[in-house]
Amino acid sequence: MNNNEYLQKILAAQILGDESAEVKELQTERANVEKLLRDKFGATPTIRYGGSRAKGTMIKEYYDLDLTCYLPSGSDAAGESLEDIYNNVRKALEDKYYVDPKTSALRLRSKEMKTYKRDFHIDVIPGRFTDEENKDCFIYQKSAEKCRLKTNLDVHIEHIKNSGVLDAIRLLKLWKVRKVLHIKQFVFELMIIKVLSDQKAKPLADQLTYFWTMVKDSNDPISIEDPANPNGNDLSDAVKSAWPELVAVAASTLNTIQNSGWEAVFGPIAEVSKASVVASAQRAAATATSPNRPWCQNA
Amino acid sequence: MKKVWHKAKPDLFRSVAAEIDVGYHDLRVVIENDVVYIRGSFPVKDDSGQILDRFLIEIQFPDDFPNSTPILRETGGRIPWFSDRHVNRDTGEACPIVPEEWLLRSDRASIAAFLAGPVQNFFLGQILFEHGEPWPFGERKHGNDGLFQSYGEWVGAKEPAKIRVYLEYLSRESLKGHWECPCGSQQKLRNCHLEELVELRKKIPSWIAKRALQRLGFSHK
Numbered sequence: 001m002n003n004n005e006y007l008q009k010i011l012a013a014q015i016l017g018d019e020s021a022e023v024k025e026l027q028t029e030r031a032n033v034e035k036l037l038r039d040k041f042g043a044t045p046t047i048r049y050g051g052s053r054a055k056g057t058m059i060k061e062y063y064d065l066d067l068t069c070y071l072p073s074g075s076d077a078a079g080e081s082l083e084d085i086y087n088n089v090r091k092a093l094e095d096k097y098y099v100d101p102k103t104s105a106l107r108l109r110s111k112e113m114k115t116y117k118r119d120f121h122i123d124v125i126p127g128r129f130t131d132e133e134n135k136d137c138f139i140y141q142k143s144a145e146k147c148r149l150k151t152n153l154d155v156h157i158e159h160i161k162n163s164g165v166l167d168a169i170r171l172l173k174l175w176k177v178r179k180v181l182h183i184k185q186f187v188f189e190l191m192i193i194k195v196l197s198d199q200k201a202k203p204l205a206d207q208l209t210y211f212w213t214m215v216k217d218s219n220d221p222i223s224i225e226d227p228a229n230p231n232g233n234d235l236s237d238a239v240k241s242a243w244p245e246l247v248a249v250a251a252s253t254l255n256t257i258q259n260s261g262w263e264a265v266f267g268p269i270a271e272v273s274k275a276s277v278v279a280s281a282q283r284a285a286a287t288a289t290s291p292n293r294p295w296c297q298n299a
Numbered sequence: 300m301k302k303v304w305h306k307a308k309p310d311l312f313r314s315v316a317a318e319i320d321v322g323y324h325d326l327r328v329v330i331e332n333d334v335v336y337i338r339g340s341f342p343v344k345d346d347s348g349q350i351l352d353r354f355l356i357e358i359q360f361p362d363d364f365p366n367s368t369p370i371l372r373e374t375g376g377r378i379p380w381f382s383d384r385h386v387n388r389d390t391g392e393a394c395p396i397v398p399e400e401w402l403l404r405s406d407r408a409s410i411a412a413f414l415a416g417p418v419q420n421f422f423l424g425q426i427l428f429e430h431g432e433p434w435p436f437g438e439r440k441h442g443n444d445g446l447f448q449s450y451g452e453w454v455g456a457k458e459p460a461k462i463r464v465y466l467e468y469l470s471r472e473s474l475k476g477h478w479e480c481p482c483g484s485q486q487k488l489r490n491c492h493l494e495e496l497v498e499l500r501k502k503i504p505s506w507i508a509k510r511a512l513q514r515l516g517f518s519h520k
Contacts, residue, residue, distance in 0.1 A: 061340075061353065062375065109376065116388060119376020178325040178340035180355065180374070249327065256324060264324045267342070267350060277352065278430045280345040281423050285435030287346040290416045292436060294385035294424060295394045295449070299442025 003205040003262050009269045011167055014059040014174060026053075026065045029120050032096065033108065037069055037124075040092040044077040046070045046134065050125065050153050055160040057169050057189065062177040064121040066105070068153055070137050071128045082128060082140035082148050089126040104139045104149065127151070136228070152228035156186070159227045163193045164200040168207045174266065179249050183242035187235055190224040209257065212250040303333045304364045311365070311408060318411040326356075335360040337410065338374075343422045354378075354422050358410070365408035366506070368398035371418060378425055382441045385421065395421035397439060397449040399511045403503065443515055450511050453503055455495075456482070463517060468496060469508035 001009075016023055034047050051066025052058040069089055071078050079085045090106050093099050098117060100107035105123035110116060127139035130150065138148045160169070169192050175181075176188060183191075195214050199207050215222070221243040226233040256264045285291070305312040312335070316328045319337060326339035337358040342350045355375035361367035371393040373386070378393075380386045385394045395417035406412040424434045439445030447459045454465035464481035468474060468488075474496055476489030484491050512518070 062355070110379065114381055114383070115379045117376070117380040117391065118378070121376070177355070178353075179327060180338040180340075180357075252327075260324075267325075270349070277426060278432060280349070280351055281343075281426045282432070282435065284343075284345040284351065285420075285423050285427075288420060288423075288436070290412075290420075292396045292400060292417055292420055293439045294421055294434065295397045295439035295445045296382040296385045296441045297387050297392075297394060298382040298389075299444070 004203045006262055006269065007171060007204045007208075007266070008167075010174070010266045011170060013269065014061060014170060016058050016060045016063055020060075022060070022063060026063070026121065029108075029122055030065060030067060033067060033093070033122060033124060036092055036096055037089065040088075041071075041078050044071060044075055046072075046129075048153065050157070051123065052173075052185075054153075054157045055189075056166055057160060057173060059170055059174050059177070061174060064123060066123045066125060068125045068127065068137075070126075070134075072134065073129045073131050075128070078126070082126075082138055085126045085128060086140040086142065089124060093124060101142060103141055103144055150229045150232050151226075155228040159193070160189055163189075165193060165196045165207065167204055168192060168196055168211065171204065171208060171266070172211065175253070181242065181245055181249060183246060184238050187224065187238045187242075190226070190235070191222050191239065194224050195222060205262070209254065212254050215246055215250040216254060218247075301362075303362055304360065305330065305333075305335050314408075315360075315410045318409065322411055323414065325353075334362075335364075341414070341418065341422065343419060343426060352422070352426050354425070356418070358413075358418075366402070368396070368401045368407075369410070369413055371395055371421070373425075384425065384428065385438065393421060397446060399507055399514065400449055402507050402510065403453075446511070446515055450515075454481075454499060458483075463512070463515070465496075465499075466508045466512050466515075467517075469500060469503050470505050470512055472505065474500070 037045060037047060046068070048068050049065065050068045051064065053065050071085060079088045090099050090101060093106055093108065097120070098109040098111040100109055102123070105125045108120045108122045108124065110118040110120065125139060127137045130136040130138055135154060136150055136152050138150055141147055141149050163169070169189055172188070172192055173185065176183065192211060195211050196207050199210050202210070221236070221239045224235055224239065226235055253265055319326050319328055323339070326337050326341065329336045329338055339356070340353045341356045343352045343354065345351050354373055354377065357372045357374050359370040359372070361369065372391055373393060378384050378386055380388045380391050382388065386392070387394065401407055401413070401417060404412070420436060424436070427433070427435055439448055447462055450466060451457050451462045454462060456462050456465060461481055461483060468478065468481060474488065474493065476487060476493060478488045480486050480488045480491035482492050488496065
């Protein structure tokens with residue numbers, strides 16, 4: 001098996017099918033979220049899938065669902081200002097969820113005692129359309145220099161879907177997740193698309209090594225622009241803050257490939273099947289050399 | 300001002316980084332505001348070395364590492380912050396082991412040993428728990444009850460009051476034969492369990508006994 005066949009197998013293992021337990025749970029929770037928002041704000045908001053689900057970049061190891069909740073231009077059904085909309089949507093969600101407020105999104109976690117803070121992998125993004133065409137939208141940016149951001153969901157989705165480098169995006173997302181790199185996923189995707197714009201015909205392994213090499217060898221952070229608002233949204237700070245970490249990990253990944261091969265980066269293809277996990281875990285426990293019991297500070 | 304451990308002990312820091320580099324390709328060492336962390340994807344392996352599952356983790360090194368136990372957090376949002384899952388509700392810190400049990404280990408400065416021991420055991424337990432199976436090695440009771448259970452095993456006692464006295468004696472610089480024996484016999488120590496305590500002191504250094512008392516909420520005398 002060559003490197004590209006190996007990478008394709010890694011990608012195949014990251015597919016989240018519509019029938020998977022994870023997607024079914026997401027869909028159930030999505031229905032709960034939509035009901036909560038409809039109960040509060042009626043039929044007015046447009047509630048849609050965004051993010052990796054819509055763009056086709058979802059991976060099994062770290063999946064999430066972006067749900068946009070956009071009000072029509074001129075509607076004050078969820079508040080007058082963008083900040084009001086953000087806060088009122090948050091309050092509505094807090095009836096059922098522990099809400100973790102991010103810059104523009106509201107991350108939903110469980111507030112039940114036994115599942116407290118378990119992540120539902122759902123981000124709700126409140127906003128308001130800029131005009132009656134219902135395409136461009138303003139979203140609120142909490143504690144950011146610019147308190148509103150103009151965006152366009154369809155432009156973003158199309159930009160990623162038609163990039164021609166979806167496989168590279170999914171594998172680099174897996175790399176980013178496993179290394180816990182602090183760069184916004186959308187910014188990261190734009191960077192990948194820009195760097196690989198003239199590498200689309202190359203094999204996957206070449207695309208990845210090219211991306212890491214470009215990052216490692218760039219003197220300055222790679223500049224990117226938001227296709228939904230090329231002149232209005234300055235993404236340079238988002239790139240700049242993540243850049244040193246990205247350069248260091250790209251360099252170490254290239255070293256790892258050189259010294260130990262691709263499997264040291266993305267792991268073995270054959271991980272234990274779900275059906276035999278319990279038996280394998282019990283066997284692993286039975287052979288543990290230093291067993292110990294967990295404890296908890298909370299009585 | 301006291302130097303943070305990774306500056307005061309550069310060789311130890313290098314050895315931690317090397318252990319991660321060699322054994323865990325998806326974990327990396329990060330320093331933020333002079334605090335050392337390990338972050339990334341932790342592979343839980345079976346007895347043949349195959350990956351059973353992965354968890355996103357963060358390990359925070361205490362300022363006085365290796366004289367305090369590293370703090371483990373699961374950062375993927377998969378494990379609830381609930382005592383039955385051995386995660387502190389207020390902080391999200393996991394409790395893979397009673398901290399002083401780890402400090403008693405001769406290899407407590409090895410992060411590879413921490414990952415292969417308490418961390419691996421903790422996540423094996425989480426995998427089995429998710430499938431409705433019991434914890435593979437059992438579990439400590441929550442709160443001080445679990446601490447007394449653990450410390451009681453060190454000293455061979457069950458009653459909290461006795462365990463406390465044992466820990467107080469172990470935390471002192473030296474033992475005095477005229478002290479009352481902690482076993483409850485009301486005899487002097489020299490006529491009762493002095494030899495056992497002398498042996499225990501070889502296994503349990505006074506600073507660890509002091510830590511145990513502090514964790515129970517008692518200040519040592």
